[in-house]
Amino acid sequence: MKTLTWQKPGQQNVAQELIKIIINYVAELRVEKQNNRFRLIYGNYDCVEQKDIKALQVALNLSQNKPCNISDDREDIKHWLNLSRNGFADKLHKTYPMLDKTFLDICYLAALGLSIDEIAQYAGNIKRRSVERYMSLICQEVQYPMSGKKGFESFINHILTI
Structure with missing residues (x-):
């Protein structure tokens, strides 16, 4: 596990916002099985062609x-x-x-x-x-x-x- 250090005030807030965005993105990912094939879906879009x-x-x-x-x-x-x-x-x-x-x-x-x-x-x-x-x-x-x-x-x- 890496420890992150912040050089300037406010950078931690930016990092926390990015983490929230990533967590929301991952939370919306889903796998669907259709015709014996799996699809990775984000929202209405296929993530993998x-x-x-x-x-x-x-x-x-x-x-x-x-x-x-x-x-x-x-x-x-x-x-x-x-x-x-x-x-x-x-x-x-x-x-x-x-x-x-x-x-x-x-x-x-x-x-x-x-x-x-x-x-x-x-x-x-x-x-x-x-x-x-x-x-x-x-x-x-x-x-x-x-x-x-x-x-x-x-x-x-x-x-x-x-």
Whole structure:
């Protein structure tokens, strides 16, 4: 627990007012279940958009090794990466527009933290060795100074941090 100290008179009143506003906001939040889906509602407004929920569901399915078709779910994966990984998909596409869909899919799945075997499964049931080869080719395509699995991991981490 943090203790707050106030430098100027009156700041505590401002903080107390903010706390009241936050408490009122939280008090008005509610969750509704409709058609086996949950919605977070504030007043008459959805707090979470449907596309955010769909993207989260796809990410959860991937993390739980549930069936997924990368070509059907690509937009949801990109959206989830943009939400959860500081705009990763947009940064990757903007910085490296020359990457084709296969290369982008490998990058997206790696940014989600999936293993090489999981990437191979979701990228169209390709072999582990093919994924490793794609990783090297991606490093070459973007002219990354390192290559191979380690180079690719470094590349993904670099994009995650910019």
